[in-house]
Each structure stands twice: as structure tokens, then as C-alpha cells.
Amino acid sequence: MSIAVETPQEPAAPAAREQPLWRRFAAEFAESRLALVGLAMLVVVVTIALTAPWISPQNPYDLAQLDVMDSKLPPGENSSTTGKPYWLGTDDQGRDMLSGIFYGLRISLVVGVTSTVIALAIGLALGLAAAYFGGKTDAIIMRIADIQLSFPAILIALVLLAVLGQGVDKIIVALVTVQWAYYARTVRSAALVERQKEYIEAARVLALSRPRIVLRHLLPNCLPPLIVVATVQVAHAIQLEAALSFLGLGLPITEPSIGLLISNGFQYLLSGKYWISFYPGVALLATIVAINLVADQLRDILNPRLKK
Amino acid sequence: MLAFAIRRLGQSLFVLVVMSFLVFLGVYAIGNPIELLVNPQADAVERARATAALGLDRPMLEQYAVFLSRAAHGDLGRSFVFNVPAIQLILEKLPATLELAFAAMVMAIAIGIPLGLVAGLKPHTWIGRTIMAGSILGFSLPTFWVGLVLIMVFSVQLGWLPPNGRGETVMLLGVPVSFLTWDGLRHLAMPALNLALFKLSLLIRLTRASTREAVLQDYVKFARAKGLSPQRVIGVHVLKNILIPIVTVIGLELGSVIAFAIITESIFAWPGSGKLLIDSINQLDRPVIVAYLLVIVTIFIAINFIVDVLYSVLDPRVRLGAVAAH
Numbered sequence: 213m214s215i216a217v218e219t220p221q222e223p224a225a226p227a228a229r230e231q232p233l234w235r236r237f238a239a240e241f242a243e244s245r246l247a248l249v250g251l252a253m254l255v256v257v258v259t260i261a262l263t264a265p266w267i268s269p270q271n272p273y274d275l276a277q278l279d280v281m282d283s284k285l286p287p288g289e290n291s292s293t294t295g296k297p298y299w300l301g302t303d304d305q306g307r308d309m310l311s312g313i314f315y316g317l318r319i320s321l322v323v324g325v326t327s328t329v330i331a332l333a334i335g336l337a338l339g340l341a342a343a344y345f346g347g348k349t350d351a352i353i354m355r356i357a358d359i360q361l362s363f364p365a366i367l368i369a370l371v372l373l374a375v376l377g378q379g380v381d382k383i384i385v386a387l388v389t390v391q392w393a394y395y396a397r398t399v400r401s402a403a404l405v406e407r408q409k410e411y412i413e414a415a416r417v418l419a420l421s422r423p424r425i426v427l428r429h430l431l432p433n434c435l436p437p438l439i440v441v442a443t444v445q446v447a448h449a450i451q452l453e454a455a456l457s458f459l460g461l462g463l464p465i466t467e468p469s470i471g472l473l474i475s476n477g478f479q480y481l482l483s484g485k486y487w488i489s490f491y492p493g494v495a496l497l498a499t500i501v502a503i504n505l506v507a508d509q510l511r512d513i514l515n516p517r518l519k520k
Numbered sequence: 521m522l523a524f525a526i527r528r529l530g531q532s533l534f535v536l537v538v539m540s541f542l543v544f545l546g547v548y549a550i551g552n553p554i555e556l557l558v559n560p561q562a563d564a565v566e567r568a569r570a571t572a573a574l575g576l577d578r579p580m581l582e583q584y585a586v587f588l589s590r591a592a593h594g595d596l597g598r599s600f601v602f603n604v605p606a607i608q609l610i611l612e613k614l615p616a617t618l619e620l621a622f623a624a625m626v627m628a629i630a631i632g633i634p635l636g637l638v639a640g641l642k643p644h645t646w647i648g649r650t651i652m653a654g655s656i657l658g659f660s661l662p663t664f665w666v667g668l669v670l671i672m673v674f675s676v677q678l679g680w681l682p683p684n685g686r687g688e689t690v691m692l693l694g695v696p697v698s699f700l701t702w703d704g705l706r707h708l709a710m711p712a713l714n715l716a717l718f719k720l721s722l723l724i725r726l727t728r729a730s731t732r733e734a735v736l737q738d739y740v741k742f743a744r745a746k747g748l749s750p751q752r753v754i755g756v757h758v759l760k761n762i763l764i765p766i767v768t769v770i771g772l773e774l775g776s777v778i779a780f781a782i783i784t785e786s787i788f789a790w791p792g793s794g795k796l797l798i799d800s801i802n803q804l805d806r807p808v809i810v811a812y813l814l815v816i817v818t819i820f821i822a823i824n825f826i827v828d829v830l831y832s833v834l835d836p837r838v839r840l841g842a843v844a845a846h
Contacts, residue, residue: 359535362824454662
């Protein structure tokens with residue numbers, strides 16, 4: 213389920229140095245109002261995820277704080293013991309949905325970002341190695357990546373989790389396994405274009421060491437397409453984690469992620485208790501929309517083919 | 521062409537054997553199925569007997585060798601749970617999955633390509649923007665959650681459509697299908713829409729991007745200059761040229777639709793192979809898991825092959841040797 217990965221791009225022209233790079237970048241980013249909305253949403257989601265233990269009315273993982281008497285209360289209903297309102301209702305164990313969502317977002321983001329960073333590092337190393345060494349190294353790495361990419365991520369992750377079992381670490385392993393190939397492929401194609409360029413030739417003429425050429429010259433110029441892929445992949449990872457948890461293969465039931473909250477609510481949906489599934493889904497949707505909006509704009513900025 | 525086909529077949533067989541080993545190795549590591557299959561009160565002797573009967577006491581490599589030699593004869597083992605051949609179980613469920621996948625794909629094509637064309641021809645109008653915004657939403661909506669919302673709206677609140685099952689089926693060429701009965705169609709509508717949503721968004725974006733590039737080409741300008749009607753310019757000249765990447769993507773996405781049907785089938789209790797896989801994983805029914813994956817891998821390999829061939833038919837510039845080499 214991937215959006216077509218962009219073809220390798222030219223690096224930003226080093227000539228325009230009048231103002232700091234990040235400033236130009238920020239100005240270009242702000243050109244799209246939709247992207248700004250996405251960024252604002254993302255800031256809110258990240259803030260909630262970071263501060264969940266302090267802003268949640270309840271610790272949804274502490275079973276002692278859950279009151280079975282309060283189970284499946286509709287949104288706005290007050291707690292029978294403390295009298296405090298449950299703004300988004302409660303689930304079948306009497307868990308406050310608002311708190312559950314805050315903590316769930318935390319898990320989703322941790323899983324999404326961690327797996328993306330690890331997959332990025334692995335993909336980057338293998339992609340650079342493939343491009344730089346070429347020959348057999350290249351053939352082996354890219355063949356594995358090709359074969360893996362010809363199967364849908366969800367299928368590979370599903371089988372892996374069936375083997376590994378449940379847990380945050382296991383799901384990160386599964387997500388890294390399905391993601392690294394995207395980065396390897398992107399880095400390799402970017403690096404193959406870059407290494408033909410004159411600045412690499414110049415670095416060679418200067419007799420710089422190989423590691424120095426790869427790390428200081430080649431790597432930084434391969435980054436723009438990677439940033440775009442990584443942003444999109446965070447959203448994919450979060451979606452995939454939620455789907456796997458929904459199928460009961462992701463995270464343990466004691467620490468529900470967003471997907472598991474939705475899954476728990478599913479069995480009560482037909483009796484009209486929509487809020488257990490509905491609101492976590494809205495939170496998940498908002499997170500993914502925010503990331504995708506930001507990623508779309510990043511793609512436009514970093515892709516010189518679309519420059520006006 | 522023939523050389524290409526033979527080389528591809530060789531590669532495919534290799535992938536299939538490698539996959540079968542990985543899958544077997546992986547599935548072998550999942551728990552001990554005996555725990556679930558034998559009566560909890562059974563004593564050690566009884567358990568040992570059951571283990572031996574299922575061949576689970578042999579070394580892993582020997583089990584794999586036995587599996588391979590049987591697989592070569594079309595026998596992928598017997599389900600631990602149902603005690604019928606695993607392949608039979610999957611072939612029974614596969615038509616339901618394929619029907620769902622094709623229905624979703626048809627829906628995505630029938631809605632996605634026209635919308636993408638409109639968005640590509642008029643990118644800066646409100647309708648073009650609305651379609652694009654919709655496609656971002658379609659990308660971002662978690663599939664399983666959309667399924668729940670569909671059930672919530674159309675089954676619980678409005679009561680229009682049934683929330684689960686396949687409905688009434690009729691036999692078509694010896695296979696039960698739902699889409700030929702009214703009841704079956706009502707059951708098919710929501711799962712198919714659910715499954716189509718992501719591909720729909722993908723097709724909109726792809727068609728739009730291709731259209732935007734195509735209308736700037738000289739041959740379109742020339743066709744317009746010749747005084748052809750806009751319908752003909754778009755319907756024949758533009759559409760024909762943007763169809764190449766679209767057909768490729770449709771073909772490649774067909775496999776992923778079958779994979780994603782796992783989620784949709786779980787939500788709508790659609791009795792297909794995806795639901796069978798999830799049930800088998802939960803019951804540690806190893807032979808069914810292995811058989812399912814091998815069947816799916818075979819389907820994917822076949823789809824990739826057909827797409828490559830179709831590609832060369834649609835675009836004479838692509839020669840198959842070149843595709844295989846790259």
C-alpha cells in the first residue's frame with residue numbers, strides 16, 4: 213500500500229544562499245494553507261502523546277482505576293463513584309475513552325516513529341552499500357528488496373507477528389522488516405544518480421577517503437527523497453500497527469493501542485454503542501491525515517521537477 | 521517472449537521454494553499445536569501418540585522435506601483442526617475472497633479513473649480540489665475503521681444493508697457467487713466499498729497525475745488543432761496514453777487487494793480465505809497457514825507475470841527482455 217516513490221531528485225541548488233536554508237524551507241512550506249493545518253494538527257497530536265500521563269483524567273492501563281460499574285457508559289455520562297464525567301464514554305472494562313485515546317496515540321506514535329527510524333537506518337546503510345559497491349552486493353540486496361516489495365506489507369507483518377507473538381517490541385520488529393526495503397530502494401536510486409555528479413568526482417580527485425566521500429558527500433545529498441518517504445512511512449506504520457492490533461495480532465490487551473480500542477468496541481457496535489470504536493478511529497484518522505498533509509507538501513518542496 | 525516466460529518461470533519457482541522454506545520455518549516456531557488440539561485431560565501417552573500421528577515429533581528439516589515432496593504432488597498437508605486437506609479448505613474459501621477483491625477493484629476503477637480524469641483536466645477548479653482532498657482522506661482513513669463506520673451507519677442506524685455474511689449465493693461454473701442475487705449484492709456492497717476505498721484514492725491520484733502530464737504533450741495539442749472534439753481528444757488520445765501506468769498499477773494492486781481482504785473479511789464476517797487465515801493463526805493450524813501463504817504467493821507471481829505481458833501489449837516500446845533484465 214505505497215504511494216509511488218518519487219524518482220531520484222536533483223539536490224537543491226547551492227547557489228541560493230542569501231537566507232538560511234531552514235527559512236526558505238519554512239516559507240515554501242507555508243505556501244500551502246492545507247499543509248499548515250496538517251502541521252498544526254500534528255503538533256496537537258504529538259503534544260497529546262507526549263503529555264498523556266499528565267493530561268489524561270485516568271490511567272487507562274491501571275486496572276485499579278477502572279470501575280466495572282462504569283462500563284460502556286455513553287459520552288458525557290458521569291462516573292458512578294467519583295462523579296467525574298466521561299467526555300467520550302467508557303469501554304467494556306469501564307476505561308475512560310478519552311484517556312485510552314491519549315495513551316493509545318502515545319503507543320501509535322512511538323511504534324510508528326521508532327520503527328521508521330530503525331528501518332530508515334537499516335535501509336540507508338544497505339541502499340548506500342548497494343549503490344557504492346555495486347556488483348554482487350548490489351544484486352543480492354536489491355533482489356531481496358524486490359522480492360519483499362512484491363508482497364503486501366500487511367501479509368508479511370501478519371505472518372511475522374503470528375510467529376513472534378504480541379508486544380510493542382515484536383510489532384516494531386515486524387514493521388521494520390516490512391519497511392526497510394522502501395528506504396534501501398530510494399537511497400540506492402538517489403545515490404546512483406548522485407555518484408555520477410561532478411562534486412563526487414571532485415571529492416575523488418581530492419583523494420578523500422571512501423568513507424568520507426560516502427558519509428559526508430553522498431549521504432547528505434541522498435536525504436531529500438528519503439525525508440519524503442520516511443514521512444509517508446510513519447503514517448503507513450501507524451496505520452499498519454492499528455490494523456494488526458485490530459486483527460488481534462499487535463499489542464497486548466492490557467495496554468490497548470488505538471487499533472485495539474477500536475477492535476474492543478467492534479463487538480458492541482451492533483448494539484448501538486458506537487463510541488468505543490468511533491472516537492479512537494477519529495483520533496487515528498486525524499493523526500494520519502495530519503502526517504499525510506505534511507508529507508504531501510514536503511514532497512512538493514523537495515521535488516525540483518514541480519518547481520515553478 | 522518464450523525465453524522471457526521460461527526465465528520468469530524459473531525465477532518464480534525459486535521464489536516459491538524460498539518462500540515455502542521461510543514460511544515453514546516461521547510457522548514451525550509458532551507454539552505447540554498439540555496443546556490446542558488434544559483434550560486438556562489427556563495423559564502424556566495420549567499426547568505423544570497425537571504428536572506422532574501428526575508427524576510433529578520429527579526434526580524440523582525432515583518435516584520440511586516431507587512437506588516439499590508432498591507439495592510437489594499437490595498435497596499441502598491436512599488441517600489439524602478440520603482434518604481435511606488444507607488446500608481443499610483454501611480452495612473452498614478462495615472464490616469468496618476473489619469475488620470480493622474483483623468487486624472492489626471494479627468499483628475503484630469505475631469511480632477512480634473518471635474522477636481522476638476530471639481532477640487532472642481541471643486541477644485548479646473547486647471540483648478538482650475537492651476530488652484531491654477526498655483522495656487524501658481516502659488514503660488516510662484506516663480501512664478497518666471505515667468498515668465499522670459503514671456498519672454503524674448502514675446496518676445499525678439506517679438498517680439498509682446486512683452487516684455480515686455473504687448472503688444468498690448461486691452457482692456459476694461450479695463456484696458459488698454472491699453478485700448474481702439481490703441478497704448477495706446487498707451483502708457484497710459494503711465490504712467491496714470498504715476494500716475499494718484505498719485503491720480508489722490511489723487511482724484518482726495516479727490518473728490525475730498522468731492526465732496533467734498528458735494534456736501538455738504535443739500530440740494532444742495537435743489533436744486539438746486538428747479540430748477533434750474534446751470528447752475524442754480526451755476519450756481516445758489522452759486516455760489511451762495514460763492507461764499504461766494505470767493498468768500496471770491496477771494489476772499490481774490486485775494482489776494487495778487480496779491481502780487487504782483479510783481485514784475486510786474479518787470485519788464483515790465474509791467467509792473468505794483471509795478470515796480462514798486469521799482463524800488458523802489463532803488456532804495454530806500450521807498446514808492451513810502454510811498452504812494459504814503458498815497459494816497467495818503463487819497468485820502474486822502469476823499476477824506479476826500477467827502484468828508484465830500486458831504492459832508490453834499496451835506499450836510496444838517496452839520489450840519484455842528489457843523488463844526482465846531490470
